[in-house]
Amino acid sequence: MSNDSKDGKLHDGDVAFIQSLAELLNASDLAELSVKREYGEHDRLTVSLSKQGKQVAMQAMMPAPAHPAPAPSAHAASPAATAPAAPASEDPADLPGVVTSPMVGTAYLAAEPGSAPFVQIGQSIEEGDTLLIVEAMKTMNHIPAPRSGTVKRILVDDGSPVEFGAPLMVVE
Incomplete structure (x- = not known):
């Protein structure tokens, strides 16, 4: 994974966000999921996930977001x-x-x-x-x-x- 953040570190919130996206992709009929956020010149998050059989390939550029990535909302089905x-x-x-x-x-x-x-x-x-x-x-x-x-x-x-x-x- 490459990183465009100023400090070059992978943040826990980013990792959790990517893991949530991977779980969403695995649990759905979707074949591909892509997310891109830009907060500034050196402050962006790009995640691209695609299904290949039962494997999920992840490619991401991890930034230091100015704002923490929101967790996906969980709605429990009755x-x-x-x-x-x-x-x-x-x-x-x-x-x-x-x-x-x-x-x-x-x-x-x-x-x-x-x-x-x-x-x-x-x-x-x-x-x-x-x-x-x-x-x-x-x-x-x-x-x-x-x-x-x-x-x-x-x-x-x-x-x-x-x-x-x-x-x-x-x-x-």
Whole structure:
């Protein structure tokens, strides 16, 4: 790893941030993750992670940030909010009534950490009801139910990254 900081040292906050990013990448369907922050001429952080099989390759230039790197927010999913695991041969995107993500971002099942989820499995909903939020570029986008029905499955965990077209829920 190369370093562009004035003191040339790797800081604990940077290491923890990179480890958190690597864990996020391993726990998601994402193939690549890149973060770049610049605070000044000699004060920047560039992290690029990519999946290669089960290995995660890390390449980083570690600075001495003027501001400590924020820790990724942890949103615990309620056990009642997630569906039982589907059989391995069943592709959730092929299920009837699947609701897909209209954008790349982070899915949140509740309005804020610790509050009740927007919907639960077995709940009857009306067209237009908020199913969840996808945060993209610091904007919270409410994802409405495309039809009235019953929530049959929730296919994402609270706080998990989603890609465009990724299946989020099944509403029948």
